[in-house]
Amino acid sequence: MLTNIKDYDRLLSHALEQHNDCKKLLALEGVSTINAVNLYTAIGCEDLGVFKTGRDASACLGVTPIQHSSGGKSQIGSIGKHIKNSALRSALISGAMSVVQQLLKREPRTQKEAWLKQLMDRRGNKCAAVALANKTVRTAFAMLTQGTEYKAVPLVAE
Secondary structure, three states: OOOOHHHHHHHHHHHHHHOHHHHHHHHOOOOOHHHHHHHHHHHOOOOOOOOOOHHHHHHHOOOOEEEEEEOOEEEEEEEOOOOOOHHHHHHHHHHHHHHHHHHHHOOOOEHHHHHHHHHHHHHOHHHHHHHHHHHHHHHHHHHHHHOOOOOOOEOOOO
16 A cells, blocks of 8 residues: 555656656646656557647647637637546646746746747746646647657847
């Protein structure tokens, strides 16, 4: 029987070692071992036919605005909080908040960090963290469906 956190960490690390796609997800900003394993299982693992697009995956995980459509009119609401996998949503946003907190202390090094810094200035830290979590889910979906690796684009020194 598992009794402490070290046992859980060991099992998560073992699960991460079993799947190369899972290891690739660790390159994303704000993704830890638990986020990588949970993203891998939530997005579809072996049968990637669960979601058709990355937007569908991020909407299912609750990091996109709720959309109410009727009669050809579409209204975008707030970010949905009432979802089935709230633990994954919470972990993704916590990871994104850690990236936001680090970015408050230093200058951006990549294009994504520059985008995030501008968003933080315009909309605030929490909104920027949810936007980063949304981008993380969409990037993870693209990585898993296309078999690519994530590489951050550094800022060009001028």
